[in-house]
Amino acid sequence: MNKRLPLWVRHAMYNLRGGFLVRPLTIALALGCAGALLSWIEETVPAAGDWVPRAIFPSHADPQVAQIILAGIAGSIMTVVSIVFAILLMTLTLASVQFSPRIIVSFVRDGVTQWTLGIFLGTFSYCMAALPTAHSLPRPYPAGIATSNQIRKRHRLFLAYSKTAASQA
Numbered sequence: 188m189n190k191r192l193p194l195w196v197r198h199a200m201y202n203l204r205g206g207f208l209v210r211p212l213t214i215a216l217a218l219g220c221a222g223a224l225l226s227w228i229e230e231t232v233p234a235a236g237d238w239v240p241r242a243i244f245p246s247h248a249d250p251q252v253a254q255i256i257l258a259g260i261a262g263s264i265m266t267v268v269s270i271v272f273a274i275l276l277m278t279l280t281l282a283s284v285q286f287s288p289r290i291i292v293s294f295v296r297d298g299v300t301q302w303t304l305g306i307f308l309g310t311f312s313y314c315m316a317a318l319p320t321a322h323s324l325p326r327p328y329p330a331g332i333a334t335s336n337q338i339r340k341r342h343r344l345f346l347a348y349s350k351t352a353a354s355q356a
Contacts, residue, residue, distance in 0.1 A: 210301040211301055211305035212305075212308075214305030214308070215305055215308040215309040215311075216312070217309065219315070219316045220316070221313060222313035222315075222316035223316040226320035250321040251321075253317075254321045257314045257318045258314070260310065260314050261310075261314035261318070264310045267307065268308065275294075
């Protein structure tokens with residue numbers, strides 16, 4: 188089967204197989220599509236947002252609340268990504284100079300690092316995909332499903348990350 192594919196496709200598959208950004212890019216695209224899909228479903232079927240509890244998303248009529256929540260999550264997650272990975276890369280650079288350059292190779296191939304980067308970038312792309320759908324004209328649309336789903340996912344992600352960090356300490 189592999190022989191039947193054109194050479195450029197086999198070459199691209201070989202190059203993408205061990206790439207550092209393939210898994211995070213896939214996760215980010217999947218979460219971005221999920222944000223756009225949930226927003227589209229809620230906009231085309233207005234009754235779909237009725238199940239969102241008032242405790243999680245109190246104002247079902249005000250789209251500015253959803254815009255503030257999604258923009259706040261997107262901004263904070265990009266701050267976390269930039270600070271964490273800047274410090275991590277600086278530490279890796281210093282460690283590779285003092286010990287061995289193989290540290291960078293093990294970092295690039297580490298699945299936990301790739302999943303973490305993918306979930307962080309996926310959170311950002313989810314918020315960016317859901318943010319334009321929360322609008323007030325021509326009729327108010329607060330994007331309640333996408334916003335409440337994002338809040339619940341962040342809570343679950345924080346709990347899972349805390350358990351993982353506590354078990355590795």
